[in-house]
Amino acid sequence: MAVPPGIRDNRLAMKSDITTSDDVKRLVDTFYDRVNQDDLLSPIFNDVAKVNWDEHLPVMYSFWGAMLLGEGTFYGRPFPKHAVLPVEQAHYERWLTLFGNTIDLLFAGPKADEARLRALCIADTFAMRTGVLKNPEALHGAVGVGSSGKPVLRMA
16 A cells, blocks of 8 residues: 655564564674674674674574574573673673664564563673673663663663
8 A cells, every 4th residue: 555645654663572483593693794894792602703694693593582582492501602702891781782772673673672681681691790880880880761661771
């Protein structure tokens, strides 16, 4: 059906929530495309960690699928690989910003809000365990209220 002149077609602007493994794959692929273009994060992933993206992306699909959809397909211990990386608070902040902005670009809804909170929990836990953050609330300043009315990561 054609939209009359002067009327905005909101069908393209409407975002759905994260509900399928295809949604998770889209989130992960878009996010890591952005990471690979980022001046701060790309060197950590590509030069220091020397990530093999053909192997890493399917692991991330499994991880986020398990976290958000309960797929039960992730088995592993992510922290040890991250513990040895030369990162600072700014790296965690950028990671959170890129992740949240990617969610905002693609999705809206309770699962999108949950993804933001889970990302914050992951970043906070890793940063605290590696000694990067001395203040347990250092990354929590980015928390706001999402569409569900629950706390979510606030993005710039």
